[in-house]
Amino acid sequence: MRLVSIPPPVGPQFGGGAQPPYHPHQAAPGPAPYFPYGPRPPAAVNGVAIAALVFGILCFLPAVGLVLGVVALLQIKRRGERGKGMAVAGVTLSSLGLALWTVALVTGGVTAFWEGFRDGSRSGSVLALRKGDCFTSPGGLEGWTSTARKVPCADEHDGEVFALVTVPGTDFPGDDSLTELSEDRCYERQSAYVMDGWSLPEEIGVYYFAPSEGSWSFGDRSVTCVLGREDGTRFSGSLRSDATTLDAHQLAYLEAAEVLNAALDELPESGYFDDDVSDDREWAGQVEEAVAEQVRLLRAHAWPAGVREPVDELVAGLGEARVAWGRAAGTADPDAYWLREEEAWEATDPSLSITVREALGLATSPPAYDEEVEREPEAGEMEV
Structure with a gap:
């Protein structure tokens, strides 16, 4: 997407009006009679001063108004034109506008202006x-x-x-x-x-x-x-499921489940069986802590009568999973560790949450993932 700036149209060129040349009366031969001088025509108003005042009032190009005001004052002094008050007012208003623009840049006012522009865009x-x-x-x-x-x-x-x-x-x-x-x-x-x-x-x-x-x-x-x-076709219905669409009990369950999902998603990247399982053991310990936190959150919530029993069954299953992940975290021998981790994955059975989900009115079919991935399940695959 490309935004094109359309520059403002060039305005009229403001310039000072030239004074008519002054011709003194020529004296006639002989005694010089006294001729009274008539009133001198008023000096012209400096056009740059007018421009400075306009830019100062509009305040959208304060730097231009400030420069025009200074130029106008110099021209007025040199040419004897009128408009000093307008030039001074233009300088004052433009200086104030320039100060406000500076504050806006420092405090993020320009960002707010851009957001307002976006809100008002078609x-x-x-x-x-x-x-x-x-x-x-x-x-x-x-x-x-x-x-x-x-x-x-x-x-x-x-x-x-x-x-x-x-x-x-x-x-x-x-x-x-x-x-x-x-x-x-x-x-x-x-x-x-x-x-x-x-x-x-x-x-x-x-x-x-x-x-x-x-x-x-x-x-x-x-x-x-x-x-x-991903196939490029259109669909209908919102995919949103958050605090704006879920009730308090659905939200409490999903927040507790996300604790474990986030920990499972931190699976060490190697994915290969080797002699160094220090990273894997540390990760298994983090999963054990996540299971314990999920259990705490589930127990702390006041569930409706029809959901309490499925939640109690889920908590019991999570207790077994916690023990299994703790055993894996405490196993230093590589061969024994991989066996313990496999047991922990089996204990973290996503089907344990189906009855709770059904009671809460949530989806009950676990997501399908690529079967070729053996040790790197996607976040949420083992959600319980």
């Missing part, structure tokens, strides 16, 4: 999209685009905005850096918008709109994170 622009908006785009979610028409999420749409990420810095970071930042930040924020990962259809993927170099120069600093179908 409904067909990508810049107008906000978290929770659903939209259609002429080219779908592929390639370059600057247009997006907001539609109700109940209607068919190409994408749903789930986060806006502010890009730090003042210089354009380049396309490669923006791509890396956009992918990292958008994936990080997905779980906050779709807290129930089980409810997200398998064909939904993450997309984003990043600032172009042109829009950056005009203050665009936001990456727009979007959910859409």
